[in-house]
Amino acid sequence: MVPFAFVISAVCMLTCSRNAKKLTSWYETARREMVEKQIISRGVSDTSVINAMLKVDRHRFVPREYEKYAYADRPLPIGEAQTISQPYVVALMTQELKLKKRERVLEIGTGSGYQAAILSVLAQDVYTIELIPVLAKSAAERLESLGFENVQVKCGDGFLGWPEAGPFDAIIITCAVPRIPEPLVEQLAEGGRLIMPLGEELYQELVLYRKKGDKLEETSIIPVRFVPMKGKIRE
Ligand code: SAH
Numbered sequence: 001m002v003p004f005a006f007v008i009s010a011v012c013m014l015t016c017s018r019n020a021k022k023l024t025s026w027y028e029t030a031r032r033e034m035v036e037k038q039i040i041s042r043g044v045s046d047t048s049v050i051n052a053m054l055k056v057d058r059h060r061f062v063p064r065e066y067e068k069y070a071y072a073d074r075p076l077p078i079g080e081a082q083t084i085s086q087p088y089v090v091a092l093m094t095q096e097l098k099l100k101k102r103e104r105v106l107e108i109g110t111g112s113g114y115q116a117a118i119l120s121v122l123a124q125d126v127y128t129i130e131l132i133p134v135l136a137k138s139a140a141e142r143l144e145s146l147g148f149e150n151v152q153v154k155c156g157d158g159f160l161g162w163p164e165a166g167p168f169d170a171i172i173i174t175c176a177v178p179r180i181p182e183p184l185v186e187q188l189a190e191g192g193r194l195i196m197p198l199g200e201e202l203y204q205e206l207v208l209y210r211k212k213g214d215k216l217e218e219t220s221i222i223p224v225r226f227v228p229m230k231g232k233i234r235e
Pocket of ligand 1: 078082083084085108109110111112113114115116129130131132135156157158159174175227228229230231232
């Protein structure tokens with residue numbers, strides 16, 4: 001005779017795995033809709049960026065209570081009074097970096113690690129710096145457990161950059177800055193691109209810079225709202 005407890009646990013396992021499958025396909029549908037309605041319809045057209053946004057499970061980067069909103073058209077809290085950026089803004093900033101899988105990229109403001117994961121699909125090596133130790137630790141663990149092997153996370157003040165790992169072909173700052181952190185200009189390679197939200201708490205503009213010799217060519221993109229950069233830039 002088959003023990004009763006065995007039957008119960010077999011039924012539970014079957015139901016749980018069916019539920020997990022249903023949830024996975026629900027997230028896949030939500031992710032496809034996010035890409036169509038928020039990203040492609042607003043003009044992001046680089047297919048490698050679109051594919052990266054389709055590939056990375058955004059719901060794995062938000063706290064459990066926000067998982068069901070992971071594909072919504074908005075930023076979400078990630079703890080420590082910080083946020084994961086709106087999907088469209090992640091896609092737009094990434095597209096502006098024009099990555100071809102050969103680059104060394106530096107990100108300032110790791111947060112959840114989501115932007116770093118997107119960059120990891122599109123660049124050769126990603127270096128990302130987070131000021132808040134618990135966020136740096138959880139992002140590093142998350143990225144490792146999800147298999148993003150070409151990403152290195154450091155806890156520290158991103159104002160100083162990561163000189164030992166530079167020069168970088170692209171730099172992305174995902175917290176608002178009142179000016180370009182000077183050390184980052186030095187760590188940007190010739191012809192390299194730097195994108196960042198420039199401004200104060202209430203009003204910022206996404207600005208793209210290209211390094212040409214001693215000069216930086218500047219292009220304004222759209223108004224945005226990011227959490228402010230803390231640390232040395234405020235001293
Ligand atoms: N890119 C993140 C979201 C960034 S939110 C993601 O994909 O989830 C901005 C992050 O910048 C926050 O986590 C904040 O702690 C961090 N930050 C603020 N000032 C910083 C500094 N000086 N150096 C590094 N990180 C900083």
